[in-house]
Amino acid sequence: MSHVHDLYPSRLDQHKSPFERLDPVVYTEGRERREGPLSEDQLRQYDEQGFLFFESFFSEREMQGFLDDLKEYDKDPSLKEQDQVIIEPYADEIRSIFAIHKLSERFDRLTRDPRLLDMAHQILGSDVYIHQSRINDKPGFTGTGFNWHSDFETWHTEDGMPRMRCFSLSILLSENNQFNGPLMLIPGSHRWFVPTAGKTPQENWKQSLKAQEIGVPDTKVLEEMTANGELVAPQGPAGSVILFECNTLHASANNLSPWPRRNLFFVYNSIENQMEAPYCGNRPRPEFVATREDVEPLRSLEDERQGKVVAANFRRTA
Numbered sequence: 001m002s003h004v005h006d007l008y009p010s011r012l013d014q015h016k017s018p019f020e021r022l023d024p025v026v027y028t029e030g031r032e033r034r035e036g037p038l039s040e041d042q043l044r045q046y047d048e049q050g051f052l053f054f055e056s057f058f059s060e061r062e063m064q065g066f067l068d069d070l071k072e073y074d075k076d077p078s079l080k081e082q083d084q085v086i087i088e089p090y091a092d093e094i095r096s097i098f099a100i101h102k103l104s105e106r107f108d109r110l111t112r113d114p115r116l117l118d119m120a121h122q123i124l125g126s127d128v129y130i131h132q133s134r135i136n137d138k139p140g141f142t143g144t145g146f147n148w149h150s151d152f153e154t155w156h157t158e159d160g161m162p163r164m165r166c167f168s169l170s171i172l173l174s175e176n177n178q179f180n181g182p183l184m185l186i187p188g189s190h191r192w193f194v195p196t197a198g199k200t201p202q203e204n205w206k207q208s209l210k211a212q213e214i215g216v217p218d219t220k221v222l223e224e225m226t227a228n229g230e231l232v233a234p235q236g237p238a239g240s241v242i243l244f245e246c247n248t249l250h251a252s253a254n255n256l257s258p259w260p261r262r263n264l265f266f267v268y269n270s271i272e273n274q275m276e277a278p279y280c281g282n283r284p285r286p287e288f289v290a291t292r293e294d295v296e297p298l299r300s301l302e303d304e305r306q307g308k309v310v311a312a313n314f315r316r317t318a
Contacts, residue, residue, distance in 0.1 A: 027165060133267065274295055
């Protein structure tokens, strides 16, 4: 299936200049913004910079249960044989585990934590679902980095995400510091769509999730985007959270330190922004990389509890 009009053409025969995004950053319903936990100053910063950082958003104690779950996965040798587990290109160590909220009830419940979900509703102005979840690991000394890219460019081209109505939450499960390859972002880059050159191979995900080469911006564009000297790498203890817009250019370096870096990512997408046919013309990527089937709106844990109470009361009075 081909698209009649692609608003964000990429993977072209030759490089094309960046152009201003066609979508809002913070969405509204009608003329009103949804109420939520973010202040007007925070929404303004997100709109202008393309990210927010919350140091110690969760306590390290809250994170311990998630680390305990992951330790059990680390002990399972069969896990590395699953497609949703990506192995480092130069070492027999786990690089990423996709669809982590499908493997663990604890991670699934975290996607519906009202502290996170309410921010998603407020920013995206609609109900949401999880487009993608993953753990990105960088073991000490051997963990490799992630090349510069816009998530939206990949999700649009290879998954068929039509518009920029999506964001990522990176939850730090271990300390991120200047030495162990923290996430780097280019503030304000989300306001420009950067087309890239090069045809997308079939099943490109098998290579790109190990080391991305297709969909990487031209170095001249990256130089222009950072000409004012702005480049940020939020750092903090386990439990800190980085919220960044789907089109914000980001990357991370190799981890040459002895300290592992382990980050959890939840990608919240508007229920009104579901996947179409991939714009590159290839077959869709697997469900564990890009959700197409399980797109029911997420209900917060509080709503679930209230629903169970109402159902129980109904059964008692019926």
